[in-house]
Amino acid sequence: MSLESVSSLPEMVQFWQKTLNWQPTNQQQNQFQQLYELIIEGNRQFNLTRITEPEEFWEKHLWDSLRGVAPKQHFIDSLDQGASVIDIGTGAGFPGVPISMIFPSCQVSLLDSTRKKINFIETILSSLSLTNAKTIVGRAEEIGQENKYRQSYDLALIRAVGTASACAEYSLPLVKKGGLAVIYRGSWTKEENQSLENAVKQLGGRVELIEEFTTPLSNSIRHCLFLRKVGNTPASFPRAVGVPTQKPL
Numbered sequence: 001m002s003l004e005s006v007s008s009l010p011e012m013v014q015f016w017q018k019t020l021n022w023q024p025t026n027q028q029q030n031q032f033q034q035l036y037e038l039i040i041e042g043n044r045q046f047n048l049t050r051i052t053e054p055e056e057f058w059e060k061h062l063w064d065s066l067r068g069v070a071p072k073q074h075f076i077d078s079l080d081q082g083a084s085v086i087d088i089g090t091g092a093g094f095p096g097v098p099i100s101m102i103f104p105s106c107q108v109s110l111l112d113s114t115r116k117k118i119n120f121i122e123t124i125l126s127s128l129s130l131t132n133a134k135t136i137v138g139r140a141e142e143i144g145q146e147n148k149y150r151q152s153y154d155l156a157l158i159r160a161v162g163t164a165s166a167c168a169e170y171s172l173p174l175v176k177k178g179g180l181a182v183i184y185r186g187s188w189t190k191e192e193n194q195s196l197e198n199a200v201k202q203l204g205g206r207v208e209l210i211e212e213f214t215t216p217l218s219n220s221i222r223h224c225l226f227l228r229k230v231g232n233t234p235a236s237f238p239r240a241v242g243v244p245t246q247k248p249l
C-alpha cells in the first residue's frame with residue numbers, strides 16, 4: 001500500500017465537541033492525519049498496532065489518548081501550563097504523541113523499553129516537528145530509580161502496559177509530590193479497588209478518582225485510574241526489572 005492510498009481520518013467534529021467540549025484546529029486535524037499515515041506506513045515494517053481502520057484509529061488511539069487527560073470533561077489544567085509529562089510504555093506513541101500535539105506548552109517524554117519502537121517514534125517526532133516531545137529507551141523499573149527522572153514529572157500516563165499495581169509501581173516513583181499518574185484501563189471492577197489502594201499507599205500515593213466512560217463509536221467501556229502523589233515514594237520502589245509483575249504489591 002502506498003501512502004497515497006491511506007484513507008482520510010474522519011473529522012468527528014460533533015464527537016469531540018460532545019465528549020471533550022473541544023475541537024481540533026485544522027492544523028491539529030492535519031497532524032492527526034499525518035500521524036495516521038506514518039503509523040500505517042511504519043506498521044509495514046514494525047508491526048506497531050492492530051488498529052489500522054480510520055474510525056478505529058480515531059477512537060482507540062486519538063480519542064482514547066485525549067480522553068484520559070480529560071476527567072470531568074476538562075483537560076487536566078497543568079497540561080496548558082507547561083507540565084512535564086511522561087508516557088510509560090508508549091509503544092507506537094499512545095497516549096503521549098497526541099497529547100504533545102494538542103498541548104504544545106507541555107514537555108512530553110516518551111518511554112519504551114524497545115529500541116525499535118523508540119526509533120520509529122523519533123521519525124514521527126521529526127516528521128511532525130513535535131519539538132516538545134523526546135524519547136527515552138529503558139525499563140520503567142530502572143528509569144524510576146535514576147535521579148534524573150525520579151519524582152520529576154507533573155503527570156505520568158500509562159496505557160496497556162500491565163496490571164494496575166504494576167502500572168502504579170512504574171508510574172508513581174516518576175511523579176512529583178502533588179502530581180498525578182493516570183492508568184488507562186479497559187475493564188475495572190470494584191473488587192480490584194482494595195488491591196490498588198494497598199499498592200498506591202505503599203508508593204506514596206492515593207487513589208483520587210476512578211472514572212468509567214464509554215467510547216463514542218463502539219460504546220466500549222473504559223476506565224481511567226487517577227492516582228495523586230501525596231508523599232515520597234520509598235527508595236525501594238520501583239523494584240528490580242520484572243518484580244512488579246512477578247510479585248505484585
Ligand SMILES: C[S@@+](CC[C@H](N)C(=O)[O-])C[C@H]1O[C@@H](n2cnc3c(N)ncnc32)[C@H](O)[C@@H]1O
Nearest residue numbers: 089090091094112113114138139140159160161
Ligand atoms: C501493549 S504496548 C502499549 C503501547 C501503548 N501504550 C498503547 O497503548 O498503544 C506495551 C508497551 O510497553 C512497553 N513496556 C512494557 N513493559 C515496560 C517497562 N517495564 N518499561 C518500559 N516499557 C515497557 C512495551 O515495549 C510495549 O511497547
